[in-house]
Amino acid sequence: MTDNAETSYDVLIVGGGPAGQAAALELAAVGARCAVIDEQARPGGQILRQPPVSFAAQNWVDENSYRPLRQQLRVFENQAAIAWLGRRSVIGLQPGPQGHSLTTSGADGLQELSAAHVLIAAGCYDMPYPAPGWTLPGAMGAGAMQTLLKAQGIVTGEPIVFAGTHPLMLLIAAQISRAGGKVAEVAFDRSLATIGKSMIRHCATALRNGSLLGEAGKAMMDLRRAGVPVRFGRPLQEITGADRVTGAVFGEADHPETTPCGSIGLCYGFLPQSDLPRQAGLSVRWSSPSGGWATCHDQWMQSSVEGVWVAGETTGVAGAPIARDEGRIAGLGIAAALGLITNRDATRRAAPFRQSRKAAMRFAAMLDDIAAPKQALDRVAASNTTICRCEKVSASAVRETLGSTTDVNAVKRITRCGMGLCQGRNCEHMLIRMSAAAEGRGLETMKGFTGRFPARPVSIADLLEKPLP
Amino acid sequence: MSKRIGFVEPPAPIHIELDGEVVEAYEGESVAALLVLHRDGMSRRDRDGDARGLWCNMGTCSECFVRLLEHGRSRRVRACLLEATDGMRIATGSHTQDD
Known part of the structure; x- marks a missing residue:
């Protein structure tokens, strides 16, 4: 990978974890110009989060299960055709001159990047x-x-x-x-x-x-x-x-x-990152049993919006091996959409990844079953604990409001639950569970907060600044 | 108490200013890590004066916002995504309440 100042690519990949790397490697192998954007300085995602370059680390994540991921990371870092855009948050995804455009935010302010295809491989976070x-x-x-x-x-x-x-x-x-x-x-x-x-x-x-x-x-x-x-x-x-x-x-x-x-x-448990997909209007579904919003996709990992693809935990939390398989499948799907390989080729090359994904899904389902958080969440829903950290709104204040409305956007406006700096990432899942329980509805029928720009906090000064023509 | 462990060999130390106090750090180390080492992870006091700590260490929870003081400006940034550089000046919300 190389640092790069271009603003237009064939493919923009959001997230440098196992899924994003796998997709970038498939795409680079067939000559697509792609860039990978990440909030971290170095690639790896959370699972292989790397120390600063200046640190000499011994025995860094040397457990056996990390080995294939470490190997992929090494290949990724040595692939010069991939542009690495670290230390940047993606705050917006919208239609652009080449199809789609991303707005990023970093230490030097905002930047617009455009591409025919965007892959969101943004991972997940601790519930x-x-x-x-x-x-x-x-x-x-x-x-x-x-x-x-x-x-x-x-x-x-x-x-x-x-x-x-x-x-x-x-x-x-x-x-x-x-x-x-x-x-x-x-x-x-x-x-x-x-x-x-x-x-x-x-x-x-x-x-x-x-x-x-x-x-x-x-x-x-x-x-x-x-x-x-x-x-x-x-x-x-x-x-x-x-x-x-x-x-x-x-x-x-x-x-x-x-x-x-x-x-x-x-x-x-873990919740899928869903701010960017929801801000861009991609179809999502409630992710059981841990909760949060998983982005829907077809068999090539394309979302409900043409040219926007998803892979890894963004599609439902299932672990790094599955994320890597999905990244490869998405990479091949995008390569075919770009006309760099034939559909037949893509199908043939994706087959082993589909196979290993399917097998690993069964293990993920077992883990989900073991880790089901419902009882633990029901306990705190009935308590007086703070569920919205930013605005300090308690579960009891939310319960009280749910007596008059169960619309989560209305509860947000009345109580300020979800209106703070985290944009609902901390509390929305609890509010949805409490609202569903109050109404006696299934979680899969619930609607969440309206997704809006920006997908990450950004200063108003940065938003107002414009580059000189 | 939090502590550094030996599997990483950091380079020569640098110094940053944390709420006016000079603390030792390493180039590239995250400011969130320094909050854990020097403040038990405390990033601010909320409007009731309660101590609050960082939660996710990955840019998602927005609990670790600090102020980066540079170029005559005070800029709010997530400490977990901010890398320490020599002479950097940081103000947490530990002594003041939310603004």
């Missing part, structure tokens, strides 16, 4: 789980702790508690423990019996994916060796502290148990 006390410094998404470790070599306040429903927290806790961080406890919301039932339901898949399960088993063993308790059926009740996190309260209200800690990582 903002509104446990009472989650706004305290030291309470964060488990993924935030992992990226602080991977990309910055930093362990958050010790000892660390992990709480949630998603098994990924086992791997994160083990990574932190192996790196020399002190973990106090890993607490699964659901009982081992419930998780066991999910595994039995998917037992054929579990057997076929022995190596992935083995990784979770190894994490458990490493944690046990380090003396870290892994507990099940242990719902988080509250995060305590005055100016920062000092404890995590578990158990039932009548006999609470507190684990003292310096920080807590919450891991209840």
Whole structure:
């Protein structure tokens, strides 16, 4: 990849993670001019978030499961035909001179880029789980702790508690423990019996994916060796502290148990990034069971808007191997649409990626079943916790308003829930769940906030500035 | 307390100013990482005076906005996407309330 100052390309790819890289490599191989835009300085996405170039990192994400992704990243970085546009947020997608145009925002202000095709491979983010006390410094998404470790070599306040429903927290806790961080406890919301039932339901898949399960088993063993308790059926009740996190309260209200800690990582699942697709009017669907909006697509990963394609977690959170397969399929689909390869060629070359995607989907469905956050979310919906962090709106204030209207855009205007700097990324999923419950409707029938420009916060000064002709 | 661990070997240290206090940092390190190291992850106080912390470390939650003071301007930026450079001046909202 090379830094590049062009403003017009055949293909613009939003996101330099496994999906975006895979698509760019397919496209570069057939001579398409493509650029990859990312908020980070270096490619990798969140899963392979890289330390600054000036850091010499040893044993950086050296677990086996990362190996194919690391290899792809190396090839991507060495492919000179791909333009790398890092340190930029994409804030808008609209019709442009060549088909589509993207507005980006960076340290030097805004820039317009245009292309015949745009691929959105924007990834996902930690579900903002509104446990009472989650706004305290030291309470964060488990993924935030992992990226602080991977990309910055930093362990958050010790000892660390992990709480949630998603098994990924086992791997994160083990990574932190192996790196020399002190973990106090890993607490699964659901009982081992419930998780066991999910595994039995998917037992054929579990057997076929022995190596992935083995990784979770190894994490458990490493944690046990380090003396870290892994507990099940242990719902988080509250995060305590005055100016920062000092404890995590578990158990039932009548006999609470507190684990003292310096920080807590919450891991209840992941939501697809959906701001840009929704701002551009792409069709989306509610993503069960974790929630959020997955962008709809056809078999070549093209969205409901011609020339706009999607791949990876943007289409529903299913893990990096699937993201990579989808990136390859989208890359081949775009190459065919550009006339660089025949449809027949694209079909033939995409076949193995479709095959591996299908197999990996079964594992993703098992993980979804194990990690289902509904019970944990129902608990906080009934509490008095702050669900909108930016405007500090409580679940109880939202419940009160839901008595008069269940339209989420109306609730937003009345309570200010979702009106802050995060643009609803933190609270919308909770509001939708609460609204659906109040109305007795299925989540898949719900409508979310109206997507608007800009898809990321940008200063008004930057919006007003115009380049000289 | 947060700490640095040994798997990365950072280059020679630089210095940035965090709320008027000079702290050691490394070129390219994120300002969010420095908030974790020096402020327990605290980025601001909300309108009730409650301490607030960064949540996602990936540009999504908008909780880590700080002010970058440069060229006679004060610019609001997400600390998790801001790389430290020598002499950089940062003001968090830890001592003042939301504006």
